[in-house]
Structure formats: C-alpha cells, structure tokens
Amino acid sequence: MTIHIGAEPGDIAETVLLPGDPYRAKWAAEHFLSDVRQINAVRGMLGFTGLWRGHCVTIHGSGMGMPSLSIYVNELIRDFGAQTLIRIGSCGAMQPQVGLRDVILAMTATTLGSPSSAIFREVNFAPCADWSLLRAAADAAAAKGVPTHVGGIYSSDTFYDERPDLNEQMVRHGILGVEMEAAELYTLAARYGRRALAVLTVSDHLGTGEALHAQHRERSFSDMVDIALHAAFPG
C-alpha cells in the first residue's frame, strides 16, 4: 500500500494500462478483462486487476496532467514493480489527415516542461516510446483495420491554452495530436528501464473544431484498448 494506491503487494500486474479517466479504467476492465477485482479507490482513482487471455493486467487511472500521472507511475514502478505501462488516452488532432476516432501511436512526446524537467537542467530530453510496444501496436492496429497514425505528439500542461502560437508550431512541425501525460510516462519508463507506449484516440480536432460526444466514444475507445492489449501480449 502506498500513499496513493491502496493495493497490497501482488495486487498489481506487471502490465498496466493507464487511462486518464478512472471511469474509463472501470469500463475497460469490465469489457476486456475476466476475474476482475478493484485494487484501488484512494481519492477516487480507480484501479482494477484481471485477466486478458490468461495474462494478468491492471487498468488504473492516471488522472489528468503530468503531475498526476507522475504520482501513480512512480508508485506503480517503484513500489509495485510495473514493467510495461501503456497509456490509453484521448487526444486532440493537430493535422488535417488525422480524423475523429482515429488512433495515434505516439512515437515521441514533445513537451515544454514535465515534472522531470528540473533534473535535465539545460538538456531538452526527447521522450520516446518503447520500440517493441510501438511495433506490436502498429501491427495490431493494421490487423484490425483501424485508421492509425504513428508519429510525434505534444504533451501539454494546459487544456485551456492561452498560447495559440505553441499549437501553431506543433502543427507546423508535423505533431499529430495533443494530450497531457505521455511525455512524463515515457521519461519515467526510460529512467527505470521499463517499457511504455501511449495509444490515443482522437476525441476532437483542433483544426476543424469537431468533437466527439462522450456517448459516441465507446467504439473507438474499444479499438484503443484492444490495440494496447495486443501490443502488451503480441502473438
């Protein structure tokens, strides 16, 4: 049991899926896992452990933003031994070829600053995905026929952005989408020698202003969870 995760040793699997939304964790656990048990509810941050095709998997909320994710991922790695961490999140599309409900596999995650920035001092560290997970996720997405884009994303600290010029530079440099956690996830995985990937579903488009209604998201979120599970356990 840690400060933020009320689980016992052994309650958490080596493979952890991390949605920002704790209720997405509940939904994904109920739809994809068998023999599910809730292993955390501290501060309402829900976590569940169960089986997917015989493999033990934990699905745990990370909260919104890198400071929140940093707390859970530090504890999952350092106290519970998580080895493979896959974010399953929503994002805003930044390129015209990326459509609503498309999946983005984040090869890199650019950020202005993360909870880890201070330790890098003047270095602009480049957080990147684990290659084995990225390749397996791309294979799984292709096999399912899900429209998928692989490339760089932007991990922002703000949802309500007062600096539109930043987004303009991201768009100009080919960044596929914006979310709020992957850069810190990738950095922590690198620090502790773990595997990490962000599999994202496009919930809105910054260029067109389109947005999915919450009730319409389930099917596309299913694809994202399925791809993440196949990436963790290929073959």
Ligand SMILES: O=P(O)(O)O[C@H]1O[C@H](CO)[C@@H](O)[C@H]1O
């Ligand atoms: O849908 P989730 O996984 O929460 O991800 C995105 O949604 C939240 C903002 O609404 C941020 O956490 C952002 O990264």
Ligand SMILES: O=c1cc[nH]c(=O)[nH]1
């Ligand atoms: O962080 C996020 C998530 C979804 N859509 C956005 O525009 N930003």
